[in-house]
Amino acid sequence: MKRVTGIGGVFFQCEDPGKMNEWYGKHLGLPVNQWGASFKWRHEDNPEKTGLTQWSTMKTGTEYFAPSEKPFMINYRVENLVELVETLKAEGVQVVGEMQEFDYGKFGWILDPEGNKIELWEPPAEETL
Template sequence: MTRVTGIGGIFFQCEDPAAMNEWYGKHLGLPVTQWGASFGWRDEHDPEKKGMTQWSAMKKDTDYFSPSKKPFMINYRVENLAELIETLKAEGVQVVGEIQEFEYGKFGWILDPEGNKIELWEPPAEEKL
């Protein structure tokens, strides 16, 4: 079973996400919206297959990273989230919450040994860039 296939996103807490988006847009040229920036790319083994990686500044008081106390979270792309979550449970990995499904993919969460929350994302079959 393939587990992680790439980085799906980087999320971090800050005092003022709008100001942070503006700064990164102005100084580093990130194509920011109110949700951050999305970077489109193509699979190196199948150039017809599109993908994206998300970058998002989030409000410092967000509870999205809970139960982790860390100010960041990394999202990893996976191929079969339900199977991977069951495998991780069997391996003794702490799973946080239940799998959630949206039009933009399926999401699950785990904690690493130091309490960092990790988001696992199974993108939809056809990603919209």
């Protein structure tokens, strides 16, 4: 079973997400919008298939990172979230909350040994970019 297949996103907390988005857009050229920036790409082994990596700022103190107290969270792309979460549980990894499913994919969360919250994302079979 494949586990992580790539980076789905990078999220970090800041005092003023709008101001940070503007700064990163102006100085680093990130294609920002109100949610951050989306980087579109093609799969190496199947160039017809596209993918997306999200970069987002979030207001300091957001509960989205809880129970982690860290100011960042990495989202990893996975192929079979249900199977992976069951495998991780069996390996003693701490699972946080319940899996959620949306039009844009399935999400699950775990903690690493230092309390960093990790988001696992299974994109829909056909990503819409």
